[in-house]
Amino acid sequence: MNPVFRIFSSLGLTVVLLAFSMVLVFFGTLDQSRWGIHETQRLYFESFYVLTPALSLLKMVAGGSFDLNLAWFKIPLPGGFLLGGLLLVNLVCAHFRYFKASWKKTGIALTHAGVVLLLVSGFLIAFLQEESQMYVDEGGVPVNFSTDFRDAELVLIDTSGEDVDRVTSIPRSLLKPGSVIELPELPVKVRVEAYTPNAGAAIGANLLRHYEQMLQNPQVPPAQKRELTEAVDGLKSGEALVLGTEGRTLLSKGTLPLKGFAERMGGVIQEQPESFQDNESNIPAVVVSILDENGETIGAWMVSAGFGGNIPPQTFDYGGQTYQIALRFKRDYYPFWIQLKDFSHDKYPGTEIPRNYSSDIILNDPGKGVERPVKIYMNHPLRYAGLTFFQQSFANNDTTSILMVVRNPVWTWPYIAVLLVGLGMCIQFCISLSRFIRREQKGRPA
Amino acid sequence: MTCLRISVAVLGLILLAGCQKEEVRTYEIPKESPPQDAVAPVRMTVNAGTEAPAGDALAGTAPQSSAPMAGPMMQASGNAPMQALPGMAEQSAQFDSPTWTAPEGWQAQPLGSMRKGSWLIEKDGQRAEVSVLVFPGDVGGDLANVNRWADQVDMAPLTPQELISMQEGNAIEVDKHPGFLVELTGPSGQSIAGVILPYHGATWFFKMQGDTELVNAEAVNFGRFMSTVRFPEH
Numbered sequence: 001m002n003p004v005f006r007i008f009s010s011l012g013l014t015v016v017l018l019a020f021s022m023v024l025v026f027f028g029t030l031d032q033s034r035w036g037i038h039e040t041q042r043l044y045f046e047s048f049y050v051l052t053p054a055l056s057l058l059k060m061v062a063g064g065s066f067d068l069n070l071a072w073f074k075i076p077l078p079g080g081f082l083l084g085g086l087l088l089v090n091l092v093c094a095h096f097r098y099f100k101a102s103w104k105k106t107g108i109a110l111t112h113a114g115v116v117l118l119l120v121s122g123f124l125i126a127f128l129q130e131e132s133q134m135y136v137d138e139g140g141v142p143v144n145f146s147t148d149f150r151d152a153e154l155v156l157i158d159t160s161g162e163d164v165d166r167v168t169s170i171p172r173s174l175l176k177p178g179s180v181i182e183l184p185e186l187p188v189k190v191r192v193e194a195y196t197p198n199a200g201a202a203i204g205a206n207l208l209r210h211y212e213q214m215l216q217n218p219q220v221p222p223a224q225k226r227e228l229t230e231a232v233d234g235l236k237s238g239e240a241l242v243l244g245t246e247g248r249t250l251l252s253k254g255t256l257p258l259k260g261f262a263e264r265m266g267g268v269i270q271e272q273p274e275s276f277q278d279n280e281s282n283i284p285a286v287v288v289s290i291l292d293e294n295g296e297t298i299g300a301w302m303v304s305a306g307f308g309g310n311i312p313p314q315t316f317d318y319g320g321q322t323y324q325i326a327l328r329f330k331r332d333y334y335p336f337w338i339q340l341k342d343f344s345h346d347k348y349p350g351t352e353i354p355r356n357y358s359s360d361i362i363l364n365d366p367g368k369g370v371e372r373p374v375k376i377y378m379n380h381p382l383r384y385a386g387l388t389f390f391q392q393s394f395a396n397n398d399t400t401s402i403l404m405v406v407r408n409p410v411w412t413w414p415y416i417a418v419l420l421v422g423l424g425m426c427i428q429f430c431i432s433l434s435r436f437i438r439r440e441q442k443g444r445p446a
Numbered sequence: 447m448t449c450l451r452i453s454v455a456v457l458g459l460i461l462l463a464g465c466q467k468e469e470v471r472t473y474e475i476p477k478e479s480p481p482q483d484a485v486a487p488v489r490m491t492v493n494a495g496t497e498a499p500a501g502d503a504l505a506g507t508a509p510q511s512s513a514p515m516a517g518p519m520m521q522a523s524g525n526a527p528m529q530a531l532p533g534m535a536e537q538s539a540q541f542d543s544p545t546w547t548a549p550e551g552w553q554a555q556p557l558g559s560m561r562k563g564s565w566l567i568e569k570d571g572q573r574a575e576v577s578v579l580v581f582p583g584d585v586g587g588d589l590a591n592v593n594r595w596a597d598q599v600d601m602a603p604l605t606p607q608e609l610i611s612m613q614e615g616n617a618i619e620v621d622k623h624p625g626f627l628v629e630l631t632g633p634s635g636q637s638i639a640g641v642i643l644p645y646h647g648a649t650w651f652f653k654m655q656g657d658t659e660l661v662n663a664e665a666v667n668f669g670r671f672m673s674t675v676r677f678p679e680h
Contacts, residue, residue: 089454120456144476164474171468185472265585333475 009093017087020078024050027077030057034066038150039276045080046126052077081123088119104435107428114420121413129408132332133392138399142337142364146405149281151330152305154288156186156323157313172330175286187319189291193300194242194251196271198282201304204266208235235268241287241302242269251287259299260314260325262287267302286327290316303327332405336365336385341373343394343401357391359401376403541580541648544621547674549667552576567656567664574656574664576671580648588613591642591651592628598655599632621677625650637661639668645677 007013028044031052035043044050051074056067078086095112099105132146151172158166170190174181181190211232214220220228231247234240241262242251250271261267269285285304289297301314305327313324339362346356358377363370363384374382382389388411392404543562548554552565555575563578585591592612593603604612616627618641625643632638639661640653652675654661654668 088456092452159477161474161477163477165477166472166474168470168472170470173468174470181470183470183472264590333473 005093005097008089009097010090011094013090014087014094017083017090021083021087024077024080024083027052027054027057030060033060034276036276036278038278043079044077047079048082049079050077051075081126084119084122088116091116091119104431105428107424107426107431110424110427111421112424114417114422114424117413117420118417121410121417124410124413125408128410129406130332131407132330132405134338134389134403134405135395136338136340136359136361136401136403137396138340138343138401140340142339142362144335144337145331145333146403148330148332152284152327153330154190154286154303154325154327156183156188156190156325158321158323160321169330172284175288180291186323187293188298188323189295191289191291191297193256193287193289194269195284195286196242196250196269197284198272198274199242199285199304200270200272200283201261201285201302201306202268202270204235204238204240204268207268207270208232211235231270240268243271245271245273256287256289256300257297258302259316260301261307262300262302269302269304281329284327288325290318290325292318301325305329332407334385334387335367336363336370338363338389338403340401343398345394345398357394359391359403361401542678543578544675544677546671546676548576549671552667552671567654567660569660569663572657572660574654574660576654576668577651579651579653581651585649588626588642591649592630595628595638595640595653595655596630596632599630599636599638600634601630601632618672620672620675623677631658639665641672 024044028040031044032040044052053066053071053073054075055070055073059065059067059070091112095109099109099112130148132148134143134146136143153172154170154175156168156170158168168183168186170181170183175192175195177192177194179192181192183189211228215225215228215232227247229247230249231240231243234243234247234249239252239254240249241253241256241258242249244250269287274282283304283306285302285306287300287302289300292298298318299316301316303314303326307326313326315322315324317323340359341362342360344356344358344360345354346358347353348355356377358375361374361376361382363372363374363382365371365385376382376389376391378391381391386407386409388406388408390404390406391401393402394400395402541562546563548563548565551569552567555564555566557564561577562580563576565576567574567576589604589606589609592609596603612628613626616629618625618627620641620643623643623645625641628638628640628642630638635658636656637658638653638655640651640655643650643652652672654664
């Protein structure tokens, strides 16, 4: 037997991989207190390896807090993708090494097939599943898009159409400082001058005054004072456009032909540390130049995903068209609308303990002639057009319902896998039971 | 050994499926209603090039500030956009409010995070709203600000000459500081009577907006209200 095949098909490898899986889950669970569930998922389970600060995390088990002084001691662990991949290979190889086709082993074959399907679907879900949120207000306008608050997009919107807007969306992953992004359907290009994953946008004069006042406070620690002083120097010079977390000027105005918020209100971006908490979203901001077909700069704009209705859209004209430019949390639009008729937040009588959350909505899909009422509540999501709408949360004194929208093309696979495993185990149990009964009957004296 | 190759190949294909390269995409969507500003119930303008905010001031936080810029997701609604960047209210609060006396019948409203004053007037089924806001600097200049208001009552934008005429003809003093009165009567039955007042490097906006008949009827009260405005001594 080929020694490589022997290793990959060995049951010893299975035990080692399962042991590593337990260790990974153990440290991943501990580290979740620092990173939140999504970042932990990415670091530990959707990766090939992870460097985990084992001593600091073990100290937490002993009742302490995460010790930054011990965080330098990191041990490498195989990530979820590596363990899952190796388990998959190991299971398939072991199956072919030890399995001998026989109807008596039907159950084992089915169980193995179920586990293989479970592992494969785990990979596919990690790659293909998309989650976003849909906010619908009671009595508000119907909504046809959901928003992913963990992702962002730079959009150029041509609003010249009578009934439709034409949106050109640039994903966040392309917003790398210095890069020039070609827009196939537009006569302009975008050059990224600066990008910050989490930042506040400020009026420069306001920010300067605020920092100067903070500097007057004797209780400000020396390290922060140094950062504030550096930020104040940058702001006083009138050149600072993007300030780093430590107050350093990351991007100067220089010769940038600033327009919009940056020009008219002296806009400044102040970078902030990223947050990984589950109930917070980072607010990215970007400074971009718009280039014409000849590469000449039309202007430079500062946009932030935090600009809401309080900041009128920033625009530019080119080729007889007016374009809005904005950075916003990533949106997915749908060919149907959802309108919230009523949101219910029931509590147990005489208590504040929630009993039930539910949303009565109208689903309207003119393209398919669908218009029907739907009730979404716990364990009863709406499945429509390849999407699943779960009741996630609520806001605005129970007048806004927040639906989690999940696109998962293989959502049935784990169910099928579990069914296969269950069925296989049942069949194998029945086969063993009948064999046992026959043996018992044979051995019984006549 | 063959099954090892097959399983590795399958695994490779799965991983390859995960390597989706994100690209620029263009699509069409039905026109959306302009976003509603939860702080200022008036419709926000969607004017090209007028970046002056109607409702709020902007501000940032200090490096290592105690208030992280990452805002709660609950605030970040796609349908009702974030009302304020973190720290904005704090910055707005740095402008000392003047004192004033609101006329009888003006119902005081919650101020939200940014407003210095807010009242609702309701009479005979008609409504108008009075708001007081302040922003640093000139927030885009008087022409942009007046035309933003003009857009809110569906009026055509004023030309620079028309603005100069308005400023000369409607010059007023508020607590001895010069400003000018803006009167805009829209074709759709909505009107604005307001005062734009530069003061100590900031610009104060006193605005009454609502049904034309009521705005006209309350013009005298609005004038009396403005005469009671007193800025703190500096």
